[in-house]
Amino acid sequence: MIVRIFFTVLIPFVLAQTGHPRFDPPTESVILQEGSLAKIDCVAEGEPPLKYTWYNQSDEEITSDANNAVFSRRTENGCSLIFDVVNASHSGFYSCNAENMHGSSTKTYDIAVNTTSGNITKNETSTIDKVNILNVTEDSVEFAVETSGDPDSFYARYQEKLEKSETVQKFNKGDKVVVRNLTAGGLYTFQFQIESPNVIKLKSKIYNVTLLPRVPDVIFRSLKDGLLEIEWFRTFDDIRRETIDIYEISYNRVQQFRGTIWQRDDCEVNIRINRRCYYSRYTIAGLSPSNYYEIRLRAHTAAGYGKEYVNKIYAI
Numbered sequence: 001m002i003v004r005i006f007f008t009v010l011i012p013f014v015l016a017q018t019g020h021p022r023f024d025p026p027t028e029s030v031i032l033q034e035g036s037l038a039k040i041d042c043v044a045e046g047e048p049p050l051k052y053t054w055y056n057q058s059d060e061e062i063t064s065d066a067n068n069a070v071f072s073r074r075t076e077n078g079c080s081l082i083f084d085v086v087n088a089s090h091s092g093f094y095s096c097n098a099e100n101m102h103g104s105s106t107k108t109y110d111i112a113v114n115t116t117s118g119n120i121t122k123n124e125t126s127t128i129d130k131v132n133i134l135n136v137t138e139d140s141v142e143f144a145v146e147t148s149g150d151p152d153s154f155y156a157r158y159q160e161k162l163e164k165s166e167t168v169q170k171f172n173k174g175d176k177v178v179v180r181n182l183t184a185g186g187l188y189t190f191q192f193q194i195e196s197p198n199v200i201k202l203k204s205k206i207y208n209v210t211l212l213p214r215v216p217d218v219i220f221r222s223l224k225d226g227l228l229e230i231e232w233f234r235t236f237d238d239i240r241r242e243t244i245d246i247y248e249i250s251y252n253r254v255q256q257f258r259g260t261i262w263q264r265d266d267c268e269v270n271i272r273i274n275r276r277c278y279y280s281r282y283t284i285a286g287l288s289p290s291n292y293y294e295i296r297l298r299a300h301t302a303a304g305y306g307k308e309y310v311n312k313i314y315a316i
């Protein structure tokens with residue numbers, strides 16, 4: 001009991017302190033009666049003054065011009081959306097945006113209309129029920145998306161950590177849900193929705209996906225007295241993303257049989273260099289002169305190991 005009281009007091013206090021506009025709940029379903037005058041109130045919490053803007057189903061601003069059949073009106077605490085005479089075409093997703101010096105926040109209203117014949121017109125016949133990540137490569141992600149209501153299409157919205165804007169991709173019924181041409185080692189957020197994000201951006205579950213890293217770019221710097229200095233390039237973006245947590249060098253002595261097939265010995269050496277080591281070079285010592293070695297280097301992210309850079313050297 002004490003715990004419950006503590007939380008109900010603490011949470012509103014903490015959020016009120018931030019001053020950022022906030023809607024509780026962030027979405028709401030409303031049923032309007034056809035033929036009637038209707039008013040929907042939008043009230044945000046947050047530090048005043050708050051500026052409100054209503055948007056219709058086409059994501060266009062609804063002005064306060066009362067000559068229009070649908071208009072907004074500022075109230076003491078917030079801003080109302082008013083329908084002179086509700087009709088079935090008014091159903092859909094509307095949004096109310098509240099803005100102050102700290103930022104802005106949007107509430108989505110799913111407006112359905114109960115027609116005079118008693119039918120409820122709801123512009124939301126399909127939903128996305130479940131999304132699973134099936135396959136992650138260095139430049140693609142495949143999803144399994146379960147929907148109900150048999151939509152003809154749905155959309156994926158995604159953004160990489162270092163990208164400034166979102167990309168939208170449409171999938172039609174029956175399409176394989178693969179998003180391609182992504183950045184290796186990228187850290188992406190994905191969201192799915194039935195409605196076009198160009199019309200309305202709905203709050204939906206966020207799926208974070210880290211891609212596999214690309215094959216490292218490697219050079220061998222020096223080679224004498226059984227020493228081999230290996231250096232690889234790390235792009236500035238890779239360093240900023242922080243998704244690569246390990247570089248792994250491995251090597252074996254190799255011998256060539258019948259002039260074609262190379263065979264590794266069974267003494268494999270692995271060296272793991274973790275993210276906290278800022279350098280990107282390593283010197284292998286003690287290679288036996290007059291022997292061939294196969295040197296491999298690969299990077300690792302949360303998705304696993306990327307493809308290996310592989311090369312052979314002759315130790316002198």
Ligand SMILES: *[C@@H]1O[C@H](CO)[C@@H](O)[C@H](O)[C@H]1NC(C)=O
Pocket residue numbers: 057058091092093122123199
């Ligand atoms: C749903 O709303 C969109 C606009 O947001 C509109 O283009 C579409 O025709 C509507 N669908 C129905 C079934 O009313």
Ligand SMILES: *[C@@H]1O[C@H](CO)[C@@H](O)[C@H](O)[C@H]1NC(C)=O
Pocket residue numbers: 056057058059060061
């Ligand atoms: C949204 O508002 C704009 C501008 O008032 C209007 O042209 C458009 O038809 C409206 N969209 C719908 C679906 O009513």
Ligand SMILES: *[C@@H]1O[C@H](CO)[C@@H](O)[C@H](O)[C@H]1NC(C)=O
Pocket residue numbers: 069070086087088089090
């Ligand atoms: C519904 O209301 C809009 C104005 O918001 C109007 O343009 C349209 O003609 C109305 N539709 C019907 C069927 O009355």
Ligand SMILES: *[C@@H]1O[C@H](CO)[C@@H](O)[C@H](O)[C@H]1NC(C)=O
Pocket residue numbers: 031114115116117118
């Ligand atoms: C829809 O409207 C009819 C009358 O037109 C009414 O009897 C019914 O209760 C309404 N349904 C809802 C869900 O509001």
Ligand SMILES: *[C@@H]1O[C@H](CO)[C@@H](O)[C@H](O)[C@H]1NC(C)=O
Pocket residue numbers: 115117119
């Ligand atoms: C209401 O729904 C019934 C069955 O779903 C349909 O037969 C009827 O045409 C609908 N009426 C209107 C006005 O859309």
Ligand SMILES: *[C@@H]1O[C@H](CO)[C@@H](O)[C@H](O)[C@H]1NC(C)=O
Pocket residue numbers: 135136137140
């Ligand atoms: C994962 O996707 C890649 C590229 O589309 C494909 O080559 C590979 O076979 C897929 N792996 C699985 C397990 O489906």
Ligand SMILES: *[C@@H]1O[C@H](CO)[C@@H](O)[C@H](O)[C@H]1NC(C)=O
Pocket residue numbers: 181
């Ligand atoms: C892949 O993305 C790049 C930009 O990141 C773009 O220039 C290129 O056209 C895209 N290729 C395909 C096949 O979509």
Ligand SMILES: *[C@@H]1O[C@H](CO)[C@@H](O)[C@H](O)[C@H]1NC(C)=O
Pocket residue numbers: 206207208
């Ligand atoms: C996704 O990543 C963001 C930061 O990049 C993090 O705040 C959020 O909690 C993550 N969400 C999930 C579901 O892991």
